[in-house]
Amino acid sequence: MLDYALVSPRWRKVLADLWGNKLRTLLVVLSITVGVFSVGMVYSSYLMFERDLALSWKTAAPASASVYADPFDEELVDSIRSLRGVKEAEGRRNVDLRVHTANGEWRQMFLTAIPDYNEQKVNLVRSQSGVWPPGDGDVLLERSSVAELGVTTGGSIQVETSAGRKRTLKVTGTVYDSSQIPSLFSGRSYGYINMDTLEKLDEERRLDQVNFVVEPWVLQGKETAPIEAVGRRAWSKLEQGDTTVFWLQVNKPGEHPLQGIINALIMLLTVLGVLSLLLGTFLLVNTVSAILAQQVRQVGIMKAIGARRNQILRMYLILVGAYGVLALAVAAPLGALAASAVTGFMAQVFNFDSGGLELPPKVIMLEAAAAIVVPILAAIWPVWRGTGITVREAVSDYGLGSVAAKGRLDTWIDKLLDKLKRLPRSVLLSLRNTFRRKWRLALTLLTLTVAGTVFMAVFSIRASLYSTLDDALDYFRYDVSVGFTENYRATRIEHEVLKVPGVKAAESWGFSSGRILRDERKLSEDDASKNVFILAPPVGTTMIQPKIIEGRWLVSGDESALVVNTEALKDSPQLKVGSPAVIKVGSRKLVFTVVGIAKSTLTGPIVYAPYPWFTGAIQEAGGARSVQIVAQSTDPQDQSNLGRKLEEHLKKNNLRVQNVDITWEQKQRIRSQFDILTIFLLLMAVLLAVVGALGLMGTMGINVLERTREIGIMRAIGASGVAIGKVFVVEALCIGVLSWLLGAILALPVAALLSYQVGVLFLQSPLAFSFSFLGVGIWLALSTLLSVLASLLPAWNAARLSVREVLSYE
Structure with a gap:
């Protein structure tokens, strides 16, 4: 072991500064650690996401696109496989039904039948446990659905078919399907069966989905347009087979469907991580400035015995580097563990395989730069300024006299305090001391204000997400929606629905x-838009309330009128109020006149046509595929029970139900998805709050050290320990409240900007901004609490100083 006596005096001083004031060292190391931890965690998480998500998606042989339609024969899959540009195509059958969960609830379930599990080539479903492939009457559960259903391998599930019959399926294993949206997001469970089981579920042995992969020469980087062109030809092939196509889903080449959401989340976390690092750096600058202010005499003595400025500069910069090394030793492993935990959680939420803990060299290098290089660069100016003092200035420094001369701010504060003479003297002293070291106050306020601004902005983002959701669902004026597998007479549907107790009103829609299309020519089909949903409600409907931003809504007497929402306009910008619109439905080309444009929020591309004219045009006059119901009760549970009763009644009366959606349940499910985002943002905001609290604690600790002689004077004239401690607690409270006030002012524009960006990143449109006064109130309480906690230890240290100790203080 190296003998301490052999270490040169200057490095002994560095060690003494590190070890001699353990609290200060701890605060500085913690402040740097939080920033380095945040940056390391975010970057490691990004690399793990990039590695794991891409690998999970690639090994699944993902489809370039998928086409969904009414049931069709397998021969049509062969015709799509023969299209120019298609490398491989496979068909599947999806059955939407109800499943009875372990907790006694009936929920939606999606069962997928695959013709040959051992010959899959597109969107591979991989066995995780149990029997492979599923036998007749068996089901394999997708792993993201196991917890939702509360059943394990060897158990069984009870399902209810669209015809109303209950069937029991044995769970013989679990599988992983990376192409499925996880149950947490979709709100439904997934299972996999063979084609023979379809008949037991009252379904035809036919297909309704085609997944295809395009040839490599079709692809043009990450562009989806070439795939869409092939998809439109596949759409036409299915229509030629006399089937109705509902949807064309195109995947960006080599990218998971949820990659955009994850990248946006990582970007937001990166911004907050960099903020944590910057705030930690500000705290370091504050601390280094205070150390130099406290050690003015030491600097003078070192210069008096021959030390050069560059030697002193190097000594203090090495001290800063030592803080960084200690922070790196703590932050690097913690960041890796946190990144692994975050990736594991995200893998569960987004349903991909996590590769486990990893600490790549590039992350270590970034963390080392954040822990050592950034703090040293930030400390150069305060150290250079502090070491520039002359010997005469250093030896004449007495602490009290080192306070800068009064400026306009000091004069204004003195006048204000003169009007507040009725306040206790200790409180007046605290208020005056708050503005004593303005540079230090500015850095401390900056740290706390940024933390508070981000914290309050996160609450506003949450409020804006909820407000956007409320606006979107305000479009729906019904409580329950029932969809059918085929077209039924609207009068029959409504007659049966109104028989169910609890139904207030019902409307059948086409x-x-x-x-x-751009026009009626055959050539225009090659550059047709993506799919749009056509809703045909009664003209005087009260079940929806689209927000018309141009033109008008459908009125009585309209025939070929069309209202287009803004989502549909993204793909067909040529549509204007008064212009013609050609829509190909099956083999028919319907010509409309656009009479209005409606705002779209979370509803997808939709166009609206008058019910009588549209159903007649597609030869389904008087028919409907869905019915919307308003419940008599406004209680959510009553509405859920009504949905179940409606489903049972309709199935008993030979109406094949495809799905039952409860509006409030949809709202709740989307809110839970939004909460995942806000929880992540809130965690990072809490990290910023921790940095701010550490900064305030460091500031108060430095203030105690600087005012040691003043404390001695107060002690000498009879001040109690409680009175002295109260001075520092009130001073910290003043800083906390002032930072809250500044943060509240800044939170409004910052929250508006972040809400806009979050909306564009996650929903492809700005959020309906709503400022959260709840967040402002919570941060006021938190900043007050943090201020008190941050000042307790410095105040206690000040309160226990004796007169003898302060008289001997240098």
């Missing part, structure tokens, strides 16, 4: 899917 429904179809199509593509918007």
Whole structure:
């Protein structure tokens, strides 16, 4: 072990500064650690996401696109496989039904039948446990659905078919399907069966989905347009087979469907991580400035015995580097563990395989730069300024006299305090001391204000997400929606629905899917739009309330009128109020006149046509595929029970139900998805709050050291320990409240900007901004609490100083 006596005096001083004031060292190391931890965690998480998500998606042989339609024969899959540009195509059958969960609830379930599990080539479903492939009457559960259903391998599930019959399926294993949206997001469970089981579920042995992969020469980087062109030809092939196509889903080449959401989340976390690092750096600058102010005499003595400025500069910069090394030793492993935990959680939420803990060299290098290089660069100016003092200035420094001369701010504060003479003297002293070291106050306020601004902005983002959701669902004026597997007479549907107790009103709607063409020519089909949903409600409907931003809504007497929402306009910008619109529905080309444009929020591309004219045009006059119901009760649970009763009644009366959606349940499910985002943002905001609290604690600790002689004078004239401690607690409270006030002012524009960006990143449109006064109130309480906690230890240290100790203080 190296003998301490052999260490040169200057390095002994560095060690003494590190070890001699353990609290200060701890605060500085913690402040740097939080920033380095945040940056390391975010970057490691990004690399792990990039590695794991890409690998999970690639090994699944993902489809370039998928086409969904009414049931069709397998021969049509062969015709799509023969299209130019298609490398491989496979068909599947999806059955939407109800499943009875372990907790006694009936929920939606999606069962997928695959013709040959051992010959899969597109969107591979991989066995995780149990029997492979599923036998007749068996089901394999997708792993993200196991917890939702509360059943394990060897158990069984009870399902209810669209015809109303209950069937029991044995769970013989679990599988992983990376192409499925996880149950947490979709709100439904997933299972996999063979084609023979379809008949037991009252379904035809036919297909309704085609997944295809394009040839490599079709692809043009990450562009989806070439795939869409092939998809439109596949759409036409299915239509030629006399089937109705509902949807064309195109995947960005080599990218997971949820990659955009994850990248946006990582970007937001990166911004907050960099903020944590910057705030930690500000705290370091504050601390280094205070150390130099406290050690003015030491600097003078070193210069008096021959030390050069560059030697002293190097000594203090090495001290800063030592703080960084200690911070790196703590932050690097913690950041890796946190990144692994975050990736594991995200893998569960977004349903991909996590590769586990990893600490790449590039992350270590970034953390080392954040822990050592950034603090040293930030400390150069305060150290250079502090070491520039002359010997005469250093030896004449007495602490009290070192306070800068009064400026305009000091004069204004003195006048204000003169009007507040009725306040206790200790409180007046605290208020005056708050503005004594303005540079230090500015850095401390900056740290706390940024933390508070981000914290309050996160609450406003949450409020804006909820406000956007409320606006979107305000479009729906019904409580329950029932969809059918085929077209039924609207009068029959409404007659049966109104028989169910609890139904207040019902409306049957026409429904179809199509593509918007530029004109009626055959050639225009090659550059048709993506799919749009066509809703045909009664003209005087009260079940929806679209927000018309141009033109008008459908009125009585309209025939070929069309209202287009803004989502549909993204793909067909040529549509204007008064212009013609050609929509291909099946083999028919319907010509409309656009009479209005409606705002779209979370509803997808939709166009609206008058019910009588549209159902007649597609030869389904008087028919409907869905019915919307308003419940008599406004209680959510009553509405859920009504949905179940409606489903049972309709199935008993030979109406094949495809799905039952409860509006409030949809709202709750989307809110839970939004909460995942806000929880992540809130965690990072809490990290910023921790940095701010550490900064305030460091500031108060330095203030105690600087005012040691003043404390002695107060002690000598009879001040108690409680009175002295109260001075520092009140001073910290003043700083906390002032930072809250500044943060509240800044939170409004910052929250508006962040809400806009979050909306564009996650929903492809700005959020309906709503400022959260709840967040302002919570941060006021938190900043007050943090201020008190941060000042307790410095105040206690000040309160226990004796007169003898302060008289001997240098």
